[in-house]
Amino acid sequence: MFRPPNSSDSQSKPQIIRHPPLTLVSPEFVAQHTPCTLHNAILPQELACRLFYTMLHLSQNWKRNKWWLFDRVVESPHRTAFFVRENMTETSDGSDPKEAAQWWYNGRQTEAPPSFPAPMEEACEIIERVVNEEMRKRKQYPLEWGGYPVKEGEEPLLWRANVAASNCYEGAKESVGFHTDQLTYLGPYPTIASLSLGVNRIFRLREVIPTDEKDNRSARTFNIPLRHNSLIIMHAPTQEVFKHCVPAQNTIDMFRPPLPPPADLLSEGSNARINITFRFYRPDFRSQLTPHCKCNVPCILRPDMKNRYESPPEDDEKTRGNADAGDGEGWAKRSLAARYWWTCYAGAQNDGHGCGYWKVMDVKAEGRGPFVGDITTMPIGQ
Numbered sequence: 001m002f003r004p005p006n007s008s009d010s011q012s013k014p015q016i017i018r019h020p021p022l023t024l025v026s027p028e029f030v031a032q033h034t035p036c037t038l039h040n041a042i043l044p045q046e047l048a049c050r051l052f053y054t055m056l057h058l059s060q061n062w063k064r065n066k067w068w069l070f071d072r073v074v075e076s077p078h079r080t081a082f083f084v085r086e087n088m089t090e091t092s093d094g095s096d097p098k099e100a101a102q103w104w105y106n107g108r109q110t111e112a113p114p115s116f117p118a119p120m121e122e123a124c125e126i127i128e129r130v131v132n133e134e135m136r137k138r139k140q141y142p143l144e145w146g147g148y149p150v151k152e153g154e155e156p157l158l159w160r161a162n163v164a165a166s167n168c169y170e171g172a173k174e175s176v177g178f179h180t181d182q183l184t185y186l187g188p189y190p191t192i193a194s195l196s197l198g199v200n201r202i203f204r205l206r207e208v209i210p211t212d213e214k215d216n217r218s219a220r221t222f223n224i225p226l227r228h229n230s231l232i233i234m235h236a237p238t239q240e241v242f243k244h245c246v247p248a249q250n251t252i253d254m255f256r257p258p259l260p261p262p263a264d265l266l267s268e269g270s271n272a273r274i275n276i277t278f279r280f281y282r283p284d285f286r287s288q289l290t291p292h293c294k295c296n297v298p299c300i301l302r303p304d305m306k307n308r309y310e311s312p313p314e315d316d317e318k319t320r321g322n323a324d325a326g327d328g329e330g331w332a333k334r335s336l337a338a339r340y341w342w343t344c345y346a347g348a349q350n351d352g353h354g355c356g357y358w359k360v361m362d363v364k365a366e367g368r369g370p371f372v373g374d375i376t377t378m379p380i381g382q
């Protein structure tokens with residue numbers, strides 16, 4: 001006799017519901033399903049256009065990132081550049097984000113990066129205000145940076161940008177693969193504000209399911225169309241829980257800028273998308289404090305996205321991200337183990353062979369902080 005389709009075997013393993021990809025077209029849907037927020041028409045139209053033309057012009061000199069994958073060199077399918085913001089001493093603790101920025105390209109040391117061009121600085125000031133407003137409504141995680149200066153009579157500052165990474169995707173086929181942003185200089189639970197200019201492209205998010213949950217649920221793919229002059233803020237814990245990418249597409253619509261270019265800058269229509277991610281390099285994760293591996297190369301910091309590392313319960317209490325994990329989607333219910341690893345990165349830059357060095361980050365022993373959790377034990381906001 002054949003076993004009926006719903007045998008006791010298949011019953012012991014519950015059927016996982018596999019949801020089809022979901023396109024999130026509105027800010028409400030993005031907020032409902034992901035730890036990100038979407039803000040359309042973020043900059044005044046004139047500034048968005050001026051910044052687009054400025055960056056498109058500069059992008060002619062941007063480089064493709066190169067790294068070793070197994071035994072061959074691969075090249076990023078887009079061009080990229082890095083910028084450092086001037087006059088950030090009040091939040092930098094005497095450390096210089098320029099130093100860290102020199103390690104941006106896959107652990108290869110590069111020349112000191114340029115400063116923000118004028119329209120990028122203007123945009124950054126607007127974006128900082130929006131990010132702070134948004135963060136005030138959200139809960140904070142104990143390991144977030146708690147060292148912003150407090151000014152009497154003013155709302156507490158929750159985020160600043162001191163660096164920016166910019167990407168140019170020319171045509172439908174240029175892309176960036178699924179990844180999480182390296183936490184080496186950002187530290188745990190970073191907030192990253194990502195501005196889109198030019199053609200509309202899809203930004204894709206997908207949760208990394210912890211090993212112990214993978215028999216119970218599957219990850220859903222979320223597609224978020226990013227229009228010219230939109231901002232997506234990757235709030236905590238996006239980098240700990242989701243991977244993101246900008247996939248190659250079969251077709252894209254030409255971008256017809258609402259305002260003409262200045263006389264000295266080219267182009268009428270364009271098939272390029274410019275992305276600028278504004279970030280805060282934490283003083284307590286400055287490059288001088290990055291552990292080195294056995295190859296004597298600075299390590300990279302990665303979250304334990306799959307909750308593979310079982311930590312002693314006593315030190316879990318303090319660093320746990322989501323001890324009060326509540327309702328909502330699967331990811332929002334996750335209890336984050338808050339484990340991070342320093343790992344060898346030499347394999348990406350030299351000959352594809354690293355030393356396999358691996359160490360759990362120990363915030364106390366490494367002297368990191370101050371953290372949000374040092375100042376307040378209660379999550380603020382919701």
Ligand SMILES: O=C(O)CCC(=O)C(=O)O
Pocket residue numbers: 165167176181194203244245246275277
């Ligand atoms: O272009 C984008 O929207 C994403 C870029 C990105 O993920 C990155 O630079 O790390």
Ligand SMILES: [Fe+2]
Pocket residue numbers: 179180181244
């Ligand atoms: Fe990224």
